[in-house]
Amino acid sequence: MADEEASDWTLRERTPGTAPRVIVVGAGVAGLSTGCYAQMSGARTRIFEKHVLPGGCCTAWSREGYLFDYCIEWLIGTAPGNDAHQVWAELGALDGKSVTNFELFNKVEDEHGRSVTxxxxxxxxxxxxxxxxxxxxxxxxxxxxxxxxxxxxxxxxxxxxxxxxxxxxxxxxxxxxxxxxxxxxxxxxxxxxxxxxxxxxxxxxxxxxxxxxxxxxxxxxxxxxxxxxxxxxNNAGFPQGGSLGLARSVEERYRGLGGTLTYRARTERILVENDRAVGVELRNGKRYFAEHVVSACDGHTTVYGLLGGRYTGPRIDKLYTDLLHRPGTLFPAVVSAFVGLRGDLEPGEAHSTTHLLGPDDADHLPGALQNSLVVQARSRYSGGFAPPGHSVLHCTYFSDYTHWKELRTRDRKEYRRRKREVADFVRDFLERRTPGTADRIDVMEVATPATTHRYTGNLGGSILAWKAFSEADDVAARLVGRDRMRLPGLAGFSMAGQWIGMGGLIRAASTGRFAVQYLCRELGLEFRAWESRGAEPWHPGKLGHLPQLDRRPARGSEDS
Incomplete structure (x- = not known):
């Protein structure tokens, strides 16, 4: 029976007597959450992910023994006793993990050294x-x-x-x-x-x-x-293992519930018959069928790519043909510069500091949207981010996606040169702030908004999709509440993730829960959820193999 059940994903009709099939496009936090809750509710699920890692933007990569954690700055739901924590407990996200909490949220320092904590x-x-x-x-x-x-x-x-x-x-x-x-x-x-x-x-x-x-x-x-x-x-802490650690834990929970996750499987289109989603076709031409399809990837790609723009309505049109082009509708993209250092960080230094830049500095920060640079002591957030006796800084700033995308498309050599400019700026800034830092640098890695788009498909390289408290927020809320995460005229299909439920990891996870609650009504299933029993202590080996972001790091001008 097991072989028969496994093979019926390639059949238009499911095997009699078996549970309904649900296909999920994308193994970000929303996609993994959808898979977990569908499995708990008695469906059979398959997740197809184009990348080699789970998590989407909730990810990390490595170079020369350093782990560059990309996403989580704080995670709502790290303290027991509230509904946000219950979601993470059901998804196994915090199983076996410690949580780091900080006494301050952020420090802001001006160009003259005066600061606010x-x-x-x-x-x-x-x-x-x-x-x-x-x-x-x-x-x-x-x-x-x-x-x-x-x-x-x-x-x-x-x-x-x-x-x-x-x-x-x-x-x-x-x-x-x-x-x-x-x-x-x-x-x-x-x-x-x-x-x-x-x-x-x-x-x-x-x-x-x-x-x-x-x-x-x-x-x-x-x-x-x-x-x-x-x-x-202590309900907005940093979980051990960081961003990819969280994604891996939910992936482990999903597989433990019997779900199937396939990497390097890019979905080319959603198959539709008589205005009903019936499956997906991958880039390699293979087709897989299900009674329900959930897209948990980029919203624009879903509506206009996977579905060819055939199923829209007033709210979708409002988001993607009107609000999308208004300034400030999308949450800004970011440039990230990771710095691997020999030695420890200053013990009294804030874990996160926003440095307000003077005019001269601001003019030399490529593609910057604001005159500031955020420096976070990431190796203080969780162990395992740096080799013993070493440290990691994560330096970020809001930046213009179009600037980087056009540069990478038009002139790859110039694009790399601009990345080295970022590395040079960060190196010089850190040296001026703490003399001797430049000589301690082992490695520097720069990721741009074009990098985010390349690895996740997120429109405009945005890490949080629609900006909260904007008009888009109100429209997206109606997609969840009134439209039940469906598109007009299309049955057997749902959307999940930040493009429908807004940004933030707990929101992404909750959209998976909501999508399954809605589809259970359609498939005649009882929605069920229970907390994970995973008790094995977290260890770095759970991260699995970590790819490098690029073949060459952006160390600075000495490599130019």
């Missing part, structure tokens, strides 16, 4: 800010007062799809929201840049915009307060 503890933060600028006491106290109130709010709507929430679940949400309604409404309606401009101190005006490392532009106060409050409760 955004402690997660509101009392400590208030005292620090008042010492920096007593004249701004009213605004400082207003922010920390709101942060204290957010410490009392627990709102993680990640367990049940919006259209399927019971009266009891809706009532529970109301009990949480109503007492804090005015606070939530006010902080959601107040843009951070408007609030920050109230400060007299010029550093505070800039620093508040950069609590999230760089200014996402357009965000209101609410997400800053929510995430700092979560961090204060």
């Amino acid at each position: 955004f402690y997660n503890d509101p009392d400590r933060l208030e005292a620090h800010l008042l010492e920096l600028s007593p004249a701004d006491a009213p605004h400082i106290r207003a922010f920390t007062r709101d942060l204290r109130r957010f410490l009392e709010i627990e709102l993680y709507p990640f367990l049940t799809a919006p259209a399927l929430r019971t009266v009891r679940e809706r009532a529970q949400t109301l009990r949480t929201v109503l007492p804090a309604f005015r606070l939530l409404w006010r902080t959601a309606a107040t843009p951070m840049h408007v609030f920050a401009d109230r400060f007299e101190d010029p550093l505070l005006r800039k620093a508040f915009r950069n609590i999230f490392f760089q200014d996402p532009e357009g965000f209101p106060l609410l997400p800053y307060l929510f995430n700092m409050a979560a961090a204060h409760h």
